[in-house]
Amino acid sequence: MNLIAVRHQQTFTHGHSRPMLIVAEHAAHDTRHEIVLKLAPDVQSGRTGLAIEAICADLATRLGLNAAKGWTVEINADFAASVPDPDARRRLGVAVGLQFGSTFHSGQYHVALADDALNDALIDKAAAVLLFDAMTGNDDRHRLKPNCLVRGDDIVLIDHERALPGLRAELRPAAWEHGGLDVIRNHAFFSGLRGQLPDFAGAAQAWQTVTPLVAAEIVAGVPAEWLDETARARAAHFVVEMTTNVNKVSGLLTEILR
Ligand SMILES: Nc1ncnc2c1ncn2[C@@H]1O[C@H](COP(=O)(O)OP(=O)(O)OP(=O)(O)O)[C@@H](O)[C@H]1O
Numbered sequence: 609m610n611l612i613a614v615r616h617q618q619t620f621t622h623g624h625s626r627p628m629l630i631v632a633e634h635a636a637h638d639t640r641h642e643i644v645l646k647l648a649p650d651v652q653s654g655r656t657g658l659a660i661e662a663i664c665a666d667l668a669t670r671l672g673l674n675a676a677k678g679w680t681v682e683i684n685a686d687f688a689a690s691v692p693d694p695d696a697r698r699r700l701g702v703a704v705g706l707q708f709g710s711t712f713h714s715g716q717y718h719v720a721l722a723d724d725a726l727n728d729a730l731i732d733k734a735a736a737v738l739l740f741d742a743m744t745g746n747d748d749r750h751r752l753k754p755n756c757l758v759r760g761d762d763i764v765l766i767d768h769e770r771a772l773p774g775l776r777a778e779l780r781p782a783a784w785e786h787g788g789l790d791v792i793r794n795h796a797f798f799s800g801l802r803g804q805l806p807d808f809a810g811a812a813q814a815w816q817t818v819t820p821l822v823a824a825e826i827v828a829g830v831p832a833e834w835l836d837e838t839a840r841a842r843a844a845h846f847v848v849e850m851t852t853n854v855n856k857v858s859g860l861l862t863e864i865l866r
């Protein structure tokens with residue numbers, strides 16, 4: 609779904625890609641949204657990184673996880689030129705076109721949960737996130753940088769940029785391959801889940817709804833300028849492969865966490 613950026617609010621001071629908070633409008637629906645904008649020139653893997661954000665945000669939502677909703681945001685030249693802050697104006701000026709945005713979640717806090725115990729209500733939710741990150745190969749929700757917002761029992765996922773390493777031409781084994789779960793020991797929720805016997809059944813079951821048709825739908829939502837046809841087919845194939853292997857991975861995770 610396309611939004612058009614209409615107002616620049618602020619730039620986040622932290623984060624390597626320094627996302628911006630903007631207001632954007634949905635022309636067709638006449639609605640306005642506060643959006644955290646990620647610009648391809650600022651993202652390590654450029655437009656592919658934006659495609660990965662979009663695919664993972666959509667996939668997570670379909671799996672029943674609470675991920676910040678992903679948007680395709682159009683930056684037009686007039687908007688970029690109108691921004692008073694010189695640094696933001698320059699960055700937006702070289703990013704005219706389609707960029708990735710996520711719905712801004714305010715009033716939530718960002719905690720380094722790394723070695724914290726997880727309360728009972730969070731165990732299964734955290735397990736579903738751990739499984740999701742294992743499956744998608746996201747090594748970036750780790751103990752030093754959780755890349756999720758937690759409020760009470762609610763975990764909001766943001767930043768999937770480092771998932772799907774195969775699409776970024778980064779060679780790493782998939783979760784179901786030998787050594788594929790080594791990185792998961794650094795996950796933000798790993799210590800909290802260790803010894804808690806989390807139940808992955810519900811989370812694994814949710815993956816069964818991700819049929820080849822759904823996988824095709826997810827990748828079809830990614831703008832053409834972020835993903836070429838070959839990469840698009842590869843992404844859809846990988847989503848299906850994840851679903852095929854989810855029970856194996858949830859079994860392996862159960863063992864590792866004992
Ligand atoms: N949808 C959102 N709602 C609220 N805050 C957000 C959202 N997206 C990003 N942020 C804030 O901006 C920070 C940086 O965003 P993000 O992690 O996507 O970018 P990054 O450049 O990868 O940052 P980092 O290097 O810290 O991981 C987050 O840690 C969070 O505080």
Ligand SMILES: [Mg+2]
Pocket residue numbers: 623755767
């Ligand atoms: Mg981040």
